[in-house]
Amino acid sequence: MNQTNHSKRPPQLFKNLSAKIASIPMILTTMVVFVGGTTWTVVHSFTNSKLLPKLNFVGLDQYERLWSSRRWLISIENLAVFGFFSLILMMVIGFFLATLLDRKVRGENIFRTIFLYPFALSFIVTGLAWQWILNPDLGLQQVMHDLGWTSFEFNPLNSGDTVIYGLLIAAMWQGTGLIMVIMLAGLRGIDDDIWKAARVDGIGTVKTYIKIIIPMMRPVFVTALVIVASGIIKLYDLVVALTNGGPGLSSEVPAKYVINYMFRAQNLGQGFAASTMMLVTVAIILIPWAYLEFGGKDNG
Amino acid sequence: MNSVEIRELDLSFGTVNVLAGLNLDIAQGEFLVLLGSSGCGKSTLLNCIAGLLDVSAGQIFIQGKNVTWAQPSERGIGMVFQSYALYPQMTVEGNLSFGLKNQRMDKEEIKKRVSKASEILQIESLLKRKPAALSGGQRQRVAIGRALVRDVDVFLFDEPLSNLDAKLRTDLRVELKLLHRKLGNTMIYVTHDQVEAMTLADRIAVMKDGVIQQLGDPNTIYSKPTNKYVADFIGSPSMNFFKGPVENGAMQINNESVSLAKYDFHKPYNGLAWLGIRPEHVRSGSDANDCDFNATVVVDLVEPMGADTLVWSTLQDNPFRFRVEGQTDIKQGDKISIGFEIERTSLFDIDTEIRL
């Protein structure tokens, strides 16, 4: 047998070598794509790159142009309105549906399957389905007219003022099931003894939810909030399928602005500046959350 | 040649020193128990010996070979875990032969070893079963078998009986002792259960904060604990302690001067000291009269345990426990005379808490 000497510490590099080799894809992904790619984009947002990326720095020019572009301002406003309503509606509807299913309902599986199935569908499919239902000439509105309710008007996609609510209806349909499942998992994670204690103390169901259960579910709410928020910023496919930004520019969103300037309008610098602004938005949301979630545990 | 030698072993996680400058020699065929409460470093030490944790400094020798940086499988050890750690998707036979297959041993030899080990442990009828279909006791036998087939010199046990119920634990404890006698291997056994330690060990190493407090045979550990921690840790219920001044070969206890002439001092001592006496060494009733120390106490509480009865009272403002026989008519509130012999006590320095 080959007698190796085990009295000396083996070189650090070769220690756990297989694990290091197995981690090469992760190291490349994080360092090259995530860190490297993001840094590259941020750096190039200060250049006047057009068709090809060039390191010709022009300071904050791209940002000035960005913030004076009507299309970008509309995009930001849309994202804010969509984000505000979708956060609230997602959380409220998701939680409400979860509490309904948490009441030991018969056929819970069937209801859950129904509420969640849209989540399995892509935004493209979602958008096209709702585009058809909201079709003013042949869709829901026409059905109501045919039924004799001629004053019924529900045509959100054809007006710049309401198109964002059309997006919301479709987005709620697709995504509330996910939030419901997360909330339901949170509700199920609460010890049954809490409910027993509340019943012994004579506290009503609604009051128990508000006073006891919701405060206990804080981490679940935070998680759901982060998921919804990061989904809002990514909003792109749904807009492309449902409205393609129209009518006019009225349903443009930042992600679409970026893609448009990077890959259609051949104005890379604008695209980089806009995507950097998206990154900043995410950071503004993410950093407080990360601080709340992990900051306290550092000394533990 | 010692079976296992540990020299100046250090282990730290970041800034936390778990083991510091630890030395330990374990003789061929010895059954050594590492005993301590959770977090004392006993399992950590065992994992270092197994090679499952990288040491920060120091050397480990097994059968004379320096294995400090060798892989676990190269060290000539077998290990048994608290949670059995049987591979759930393999049969018992698969579990027993997995390690041998990894050594690329030939099939005939594997077969021979598996059948020999399963014969010793009486698990031949279970070979085709999966672990999920076994009882706790059977699982632990298979886990021992997995160490057995390796035909190694040193067995490591990491609280192997803790997951079993009380009755099974006692049965397996006896089996383990018989197994050790039969095989004659070196065994290193980690536990927090002092009964396991006392019954199984040739020597016990009592650990605290990564340091071996005392290393000795069970009898010495029990009757001559080297410091107050060991005295307190070993024995259930634990030792009674009293504080008092020691001067000129006598100690003040309960306002009474008791001669320490019969106490085996390491060196002469004057000053404050702890005196410890085990509940089972306290005599009561008429037996107490001619003891070196005696007093009368009031009974606070009586705990009958069947074989004996534990009586709680107060002496010198401290709780004072003592054992009497199982069938007793002592009641709460009774006044009872107690006493003990000085050669049964342990004295400790008040500051260093080291045995005097």
Next chain:
Amino acid sequence: MADALTGPSGPPPKRIFSRTNIMLYGTLLVVSIYYLLPLYVMVVTSLKGMPEIRLGNIFAPPLEVTFEPWVKAWSEACTGINCDGLSRGFWNSVKILVPSCALSIAVASVNGYALARWKFKGSELFFSILIVGAFIPYQTMLYPLVIILRELGLMGKLGGLVLVHTVFGMPILTLLFRNYFAGIPEDLFKAARVDGAGFWGIYFRIMLPMSLPIFVVALILQVTGIWNDFLFGVIYTKPATYPMTVQLNNIVNSVQGIKEYNVNMAATLLTGGVPLILYFISGKLFVRGIAAGAVKG
């Protein structure tokens, strides 16, 4: 009299048709209609002829069931000058899906295993960056990836898209596998090391056979995610290799020609069908997948 004394006190247990229950089930049913309606409308529309659609009501069941829109959507629908239907996109998506799932799951499972049981200096740091990276908007990494793919000669090719899916699937999958492997008792891992198994030996012989459920969960997650992807498909492939979602959007939202709503809905259902069938088959595992992915993320 004795009965009266020993009988139960308080009101009798609630019946099934109590007022709370009617409200509860009523609400659930109404909400269910909102969720089911679009699917229903898509199905009935896809089974009608165009004349019936123009005259009738979108909620009405078809008077005359026709499968022609489905046939047309599959094999004749036009995108630009190509008129060979969605079948091309379907097969493109399959060609993207199979290697992407295999590669991303293989890489992430080994990676999660290394992070759970074979930590090395810096491994936790890379993992943290990986998780933070999951929240970085794709838009900031899109163009650098174009350059990387171009340098690798993979731009516009299926292999490029496979790589992109592997990269962007890595955070969630790695987290999923890391948490799963970390939950397998450490003693088992130690026992295998004492038995002489190394990094790969433990992975293939011990961990893999124990982890079938988590692989199924990961597979569901990836099949749904990759099939439904639009953004990467539109950017990193060419018209000839467009995945089904991109082709679907081009068919339905094309401005040329007359709108054939029945064909559009058939095409939409064909595209949505794959994840939908997977969803209905996998049931609890799908829920577990998204819950595990979401709650821990």
